[in-house]
Amino acid sequence: MKQLIHKLFCRGKLSRDEIVYLLGRLDGETRQELYRLAHRKRSEKYGDKVYMRGLIEFSSFCKQDCLYCGLRAGNKAAERYRLKPAEILDCCREGYDLGYRTFVLQSGEDAWYTEEILVRLVRDIKAEFPDAAITLSIGERDERTYRSLFDAGADRFLLRHETASRNLYQSLHPTMSFDNRRKCLSVLQSIGYQIGAGFMVGLPGQTLEDLADDLLYLQDLHPDMIGIGPFIPHSRTPLGGAEAGTIDDTLAMVALARLMVPDALIPATTALGSLDASGREKALKVGANVVMPNLSPLAVRKKYALYNNKICTGDESAACRHCLELRINSAGFSVDMGRGDSLKSLRMK
Numbered sequence: 001m002k003q004l005i006h007k008l009f010c011r012g013k014l015s016r017d018e019i020v021y022l023l024g025r026l027d028g029e030t031r032q033e034l035y036r037l038a039h040r041k042r043s044e045k046y047g048d049k050v051y052m053r054g055l056i057e058f059s060s061f062c063k064q065d066c067l068y069c070g071l072r073a074g075n076k077a078a079e080r081y082r083l084k085p086a087e088i089l090d091c092c093r094e095g096y097d098l099g100y101r102t103f104v105l106q107s108g109e110d111a112w113y114t115e116e117i118l119v120r121l122v123r124d125i126k127a128e129f130p131d132a133a134i135t136l137s138i139g140e141r142d143e144r145t146y147r148s149l150f151d152a153g154a155d156r157f158l159l160r161h162e163t164a165s166r167n168l169y170q171s172l173h174p175t176m177s178f179d180n181r182r183k184c185l186s187v188l189q190s191i192g193y194q195i196g197a198g199f200m201v202g203l204p205g206q207t208l209e210d211l212a213d214d215l216l217y218l219q220d221l222h223p224d225m226i227g228i229g230p231f232i233p234h235s236r237t238p239l240g241g242a243e244a245g246t247i248d249d250t251l252a253m254v255a256l257a258r259l260m261v262p263d264a265l266i267p268a269t270t271a272l273g274s275l276d277a278s279g280r281e282k283a284l285k286v287g288a289n290v291v292m293p294n295l296s297p298l299a300v301r302k303k304y305a306l307y308n309n310k311i312c313t314g315d316e317s318a319a320c321r322h323c324l325e326l327r328i329n330s331a332g333f334s335v336d337m338g339r340g341d342s343l344k345s346l347r348m349k
């Protein structure tokens with residue numbers, strides 16, 4: 001077992017069978033070895049820095065109907081909101097003053113924000129804050145829209161692949177297509193965005209083979225960013241009664257992602273922090289190197305409910321920034337407020 005982990009550390013590669021074998025037999029000792037080597041790899045690549053991104057959840061409307069998500073169109077009990085472009089700019093101003101140099105604009109798939117509205121918004125943010133990076137996380141759009149947003153100044157795009165299993169993907173996403181998801185990711189990458197993919201751990205019906213395929217897909221895609229979080233049920237969804245993913249399984253996947261895609265930026269996700277009070281600190285110690293504190297206006301925070309018991313819904317942006325800085329420092333890392341571009345993108349410049 002330890003041999004396999006060392007092989008992965010040195011070569012960055014394992015076969016599908018080897019990954020499945022490893023995942024099926026992780027015990028206390030091998031887990032610690034995996035964590036130790038993932039931490040070492042992260043230190044080699046990124047030192048002790050943790051990059052901060054200001055997250056603005058600007059619309060909770062969504063036309064899709066993913067079985068796990070609290071924002072799904074079928075959840076008629078969800079309270080919906082939409083921030084106007086001027087309000088989004090205000091969040092960026094507040095974030096810029098707090099020191100953020102990356103803004104992550106995230107929403108459900110909401111057609112109210114047309115290509116034109118989004119392009120103007122991106123241009124306005126870039127005009128006011130030319131030294132900040134803009135990350136979009138707005139779901140699937142056509143290639144033309146992706147291109148005009150890139151031309152307007154968007155730098156990065158997050159679109160989790162959610163699961164690399166075609167069957168599981170189709171059963172969880174009745175309104176979407178597995179092939180189109182993957183096509184969007186490769187289109188975004190070919191346009192020149194720094195892209196982020198990623199998946200949930202502990203989805204009902206997910207197997208060790210599926211998780212191995214998630215890692216192999218990521219290795220093949222080589223995204224700049226990799227978001228990995230536990231599945232957490234939301235009571236007003238068809239999966240409301242299902243078990244959540246576990247901290248240990250999620251941490252193991254974070255560590256493996258660090259070893260298989262060493263130069264990726266990997267966030268310690270809010271979902272991990274929601275499942276376990278020190279989940280994000282634990283992730284930072286096993287390979288994660290990004291955190292995304294919330295910059296959304298307090299009035300709308302609770303309404304962006306992807307899952308139950310989401311953290312940070314009652315904290316002002318300044319408090320959230322401060323809270324995370326303390327957590328990062330006490331976990332033994334240092335905050336980097338710069339743009340924090342991926343090593344891959346810096347090499348290509």
Ligand code: 5AD
Binds near residue numbers: 160200
């Ligand atoms: N539990 C955990 N993560 C979720 N997401 C959506 N719903 C849930 C849930 N119930 C994740 C998806 C999406 C990201 C924004 O949040 O992976 O891509």
Ligand code: FES
Binds near residue numbers: 293294312321
């Ligand atoms: Fe948001 Fe602690 S990270 S309040």
